[in-house]
Structures are given as structure tokens and as C-alpha cells.
């Protein structure tokens with residue numbers, strides 16, 4: 001598709017969605033949302049039940065309701081499109097989109113879409129095992145939240161920091177997995193402190209905390225706070241290094257030399273993850289400097305326009321460092337099938353970003369848990385119908401070049 005065609009598509013999508021809001025009913029969009037909701041509900045009858053606490057009177061959550069409320073709260077920052085593919089929000093950073101042309105975000109989505117799953121049904125995989133561990137922490141499936149920060153400047157300020165962190169960490173915990181805590185580039189120290197307080201007081205430290213690539217002294221100061229809160233691991237999103245213009249005055253973000261990265265890895269007893277790896281060379285260096293995990297990520301297409309999709313670079317990176325560090329990946333994880341695709345390419349754990357922002361705004365902690373349960377159910381079905389017994393051993397021949 002040419003750039004002109006993309007621009008036209010973006011504009012059409014924006015106008016289409018705006019018209020729905022102007023009509024005051026979401027009438028144009030809601031059938032699509034309901035259709036998505038119905039498909040999910042039909043494919044996963046256990047999902048809604050699983051999302052609602054067993055023995056209380058809370059009504060069972062419906063995905064259509066969660067998305068409707070999310071859209072009311074997030075519009076126009078996020079249109080809650082039927083497909084979260086980076087088209088309508090292209091260029092909206094700060095916001096929910098991809099930077100510039102939005103191509104890097106679209107690349108993530110399109111590359112995954114171009115991969116199909118190979119259906120195999122002559123086997124005895126009746127109950128696939130989704131369980132795994134991340135730095136010794138048990139996960140119900142190989143999916144955690146991604147790191148999403150900036151409730152005010154990225155998401156429109158409809159939730160407080162405390163509400164948002166509680167929704168992400170609580171929803172992930174309720175789904176048997178883990179959430180990540182962010183360190184927004186425009187956030188002052190007190191915002192970070194509030195997040196860490198929620199992490200410690202409400203969740204006993206059960207999360208991974210990402211710090212911006214500030215000076216090493218600033219980072220190490222924050223590592224100590226995470227250690228004190230009982231955090232599971234620390235990360236830096238090194239790919240934020242180009243965003244100096246948005247750093248708060250008096251602070252800086254910067255690329256790091258291998259020596260500086262080694263200093264960070266050594267400075268903490270917690271597992272150290274480098275997020276934003278897009279080449280084999282840097283994956284190998286990350287291992288050499290002592291990173292226990294790498295996150296293959298282009299930051300959801302939000303930092304450098306025209307970066308390739310993570311699905312494009314992941315297989316070679318996994319070939320080079322599989323088993324030497326935990327391989328995390330993010331970028332357009334929308335469904336359980338996407339998770340299976342990334343595992344087949346060599347990832348150990350996938351991170352899910354924008355869908356959980358919608359879940360959090362649609363129904364707080366329960367909304368996030370519902371999103372996670374849907375992904376889990378889809379992954380279960382996908383593994384059953386491809387004959388994959390365990391997420392810890394997903395053969396590469398589960399995926400094939402698709403028709404899209």
C-alpha cells in the first residue's frame with residue numbers, strides 16, 4: 001500500500017468513527033464492536049464467567065460493554081477501532097498511535113497478520129499447557145501487560161495514576177499473570193513514587209518496573225525503590241533515548257554504551273531487562289552485558305518511524321540468543337493467535353499494550369482481566385487446533401506465510 005493510500009485510509013477511518021460519535025449513538029461502529037464481542041463470546045463461553053469473581057453479585061462483564069465505556073472515555077485519543085492496527089491514530093504521539101506516518105505501528109500489525117497458523121488435528125493434545133514462569137514467577141500463560149504510561153498526556157486523563165496502575169496490575173494478577181509499571185518520559189519523580197507505592201501496598205511488589213534511559217545515577221536511584229517495593233524485575237526502555245525533547249526539564253534521556261548497560265545490570269540484584277531490542281547485534285550485546293531478559297520491541301511504533309515489525313526481526317534474534325536470556329516481545333498482540341505466532345518465532349513471553357489500555361478504561365481491573373482471559377481462551381483453542389502441547393515448546397512449523 002502506498003503512503004497516499006494509507007493517508008486516505010486513515011482519514012476515512014477517522015471520519016467514519018467521528019460520524020458515529022456525532023450521531024450520539026456509536027451506531028456506525030457498535031455493530032462491529034458487538035460482532036467482535038459476539039465472536040469472542042461464542043468462541044469462549046467460559047471467558048466471561050472466568051472474568052467475574054465466582055461468588056459475588058457483580059454482573060458478568062461483556063466485552064461489548066467494556067469497549068463501549070472505553071470508547072466513551074478515550075475518544076478521540078483512542079477511537080477503540082474494531083481492529084487496533086494503527087491506522088486511525090497514525091501520528092498521534094503523545095496519544096495512542098504510532099509516531100509520524102504511523103508506519104512502524106502498522107508494520108507490527110500487518111506483519112503478524114501476514115502469518116497464518118497451520119491447523120493440525122490428528123494428535124492427543126486435548127488440554128494444552130499454557131503455564132510458564134518468568135524469573136521464577138508463575139504465569140497462567142506467556143502473556144503479561146506491556147508497559148503503558150502517561151494517563152494524562154497519552155490517554156486523556158480519565159483515570160488517575162493510582163486507578164490505572166491498579167487496573168493493569170490487578171487485572172493481570174486476576175488473570176494469573178503479571179503487569180508492568182511504566183516511567184513516563186514526562187513524569188516527575190512524584191508520579192513514579194505514586195506508582196511504586198501502589199505496587200508495594202496493593203500488590204506486594206508483583207510487577208516488572210521499566211525506567212526511562214535517564215542518567216545511570218537516576219536509573220539506579222529508581223532501581224533501589226523497586227527493590228525496596230519487592231519488585232520482580234527491572235527494565236529500561238532504551239528505545240526512548242531519542243525522546244529528549246519530551247523529558248522533564250533538568251532530566252535527560254540518552255542512548256547507552258555497553259559499559260553503561262553493564263553498570264546497570266550489575267547495580268541491582270533484580271533481573272535486568274533491556275526493552276527496545278531490534279537487531280541481532282544488540283541482542284547479543286544485551287546478553288553479554290548481563291541482561292537476564294530482552295524485550296524485542298519498537299515501542300509499539302512510537303519512537304522511530306519506519307522501524308520494521310517486531311515479527312520481522314524476532315526470528316533471527318531468537319536464533320542468536322534463545323536460552324541465554326528470556327525473550328520477551330511486543331507489538332500488536334491482539335489475540336491469543338498472535339501469542340502463538342510469536343512463540344513459534346522464538347519468544348518466551350509476549351506483552352500486550354493497547355488492548356489493556358482499553359480494558360482498564362472500560363472496566364478497570366475487571367476489564368483488564370477480561371481482555372487477558374479472552375487472549376488465554378483464544379490461545380488455548382489455537383494450541384489445540386495446531387497440536388501444541390505446551391507454550392514452552394512451540395515448533396516453528398506451527399506458522400506459515402499467510403495470504404494477506
Ligand SMILES: Cc1cc2nc3c(=O)[nH]c(=O)nc-3n(C[C@H](O)[C@H](O)[C@H](O)COP(=O)(O)O)c2cc1C
Nearest residue numbers: 146147148149154182237299300330331332353354
Ligand atoms: C499509550 C502508551 C504508552 C506507552 N508508554 C510506555 C512507557 O512508558 N514505557 C515503555 O517502555 N513503553 C511504553 N509504551 C510501549 C509499550 O510498552 C509497547 O511496546 C507497545 O505498546 C506494544 O504494542 P501494542 O500496544 O501494539 O500491543 C507505551 C505504549 C502506549 C500505547
